Amino acid sequence: MENETSILRFRGPWGVPIEIAPSVLFLVGLIVMVNASAAGAALGDGVILAVILVLSILLHELGHAWGAMVQGVRVDRIVLHGGGGFCRHAAAGARASELIVAMGPIVNLGLWAVLSLGAEAIWFSMPDPTQNDPYVYLYVAEWLWFAAHLNLMLFALNLIPVQPLDGGKLLHLGLLRVMSEARALQVAGAVGLVCALVWLPAMIVMFVTFGFVLLFLPNIAMHWHMVRGGRRLDRLRRR
Numbered sequence: 729m730e731n732e733t734s735i736l737r738f739r740g741p742w743g744v745p746i747e748i749a750p751s752v753l754f755l756v757g758l759i760v761m762v763n764a765s766a767a768g769a770a771l772g773d774g775v776i777l778a779v780i781l782v783l784s785i786l787l788h789e790l791g792h793a794w795g796a797m798v799q800g801v802r803v804d805r806i807v808l809h810g811g812g813g814f815c816r817h818a819a820a821g822a823r824a825s826e827l828i829v830a831m832g833p834i835v836n837l838g839l840w841a842v843l844s845l846g847a848e849a850i851w852f853s854m855p856d857p858t859q860n861d862p863y864v865y866l867y868v869a870e871w872l873w874f875a876a877h878l879n880l881m882l883f884a885l886n887l888i889p890v891q892p893l894d895g896g897k898l899l900h901l902g903l904l905r906v907m908s909e910a911r912a913l914q915v916a917g918a919v920g921l922v923c924a925l926v927w928l929p930a931m932i933v934m935f936v937t938f939g940f941v942l943l944f945l946p947n948i949a950m951h952w953h954m955v956r957g958g959r960r961l962d963r964l965r966r967r
Contacts, residue, residue, distance in 0.1 A: 732809060740786075744793050744803050751810030752782065780875045782808065784839065784882055789813045791835030795828040796820065811944045814892075822904050829897045836883040843876035889916070890923040890946045891954070910958045917954025924948045 734747035756778040763774030789806045792815035796803050802818040820828060850869040854862045887895040899919060903912035924946035 732807075734807070740806065741790060742793065742797060742803075744790070745805040746786070747805055747807045749807060749809035752808050755810040756782070776871065777874070780871070780878060784836065784875070784879050785813045787835050787839060788832045788882060788886070789815045791831035791833075792828055793817070795831035796824075799824045799827065801828065822901055826898070826901050829894050829901065832894050833883045833886045836879040836886070839879040840876045840883065843872050843879065847872035847876060888923060890920045890927070891916075891950060892947075896920050896923075912958075913954050914958025917951045917956075917958060920946065921948065921951035921955060924951050 732749035732751060735750050735753075736748040738746055740746040756775075759778040759781065760771065760774035763777055764771050785808060786806070789808070793803045793806060796815070796817040799820070801820045801824060804816045804818070806815050807813060815828075815832075817828065847869045850865055850872065854865040854869075886893050887898070889895045889899040891897065891900075896916065896919075900912055900916035903915055907915070925948065927946050
């Protein structure tokens with residue numbers, strides 16, 4: 729998806745270039761279509777759901793961008809696509825990369841906290857239903873609750889230790905603190921390989937149970953190459 733030609737480009741916060749790939753339209757259309765097929769669901773609700781998801785992903789990527797810029801690392805662009813998004817920045821050392829990678833999930837966790845508090849504030853400020861119609865309060869509170877739980881889900885999802893998710897990157901960076909580069913690459917690859925192998929069955933279970941699906945599949949071959957690359961690097965260093 730990194731090779732997609734962007735259909736929209738604009739300057740975001742801090743002047744960071746933001747690009748929207750065509751597959752975002754497919755994601756939005758899929759969400760609207762699936763939501764519209766649900767019994768009693770309004771078309772507008774699917775649009776709101778899609779907008780909340782895309783904005784949450786954008787804020788996640790802006791978190792990465794902020795983590796880079798505060799350390800003096802140049803940010804080239806942010807790209808949103810049907811499978812999520814990525815923040816392209818200049819090369820950074822392992823220590824600097826820890827903050828850059830971690831800031832994405834931290835933003836989602838922060839959004840969960842803020843949106844949850846906002847939903848509760850609206851809920852408890854709801855007027856007496858015998859005197860005023862509480863519909864607007866209920867409607868806004870429900871969407872805030874949804875946005876909060878969506879960001880909590882994005883936080884948890886991104887911490888799964890599989891590449892190229894943030895959890896896989898953080899696992900590798902953390903291992904570099906306690907073991908050699910070769911061993912860290914090998915262990916991170918092995919953990920990611922296990923997660924990648926169970927990903928598809930887990931997604932099938934999630935879809936059957938909750939009707940939830942992700943347009944993302946981990947790269948099994950990449951994790952296998954990480955394991956093999958770690959072994960080769962270890963052998964070379966022993967010579």
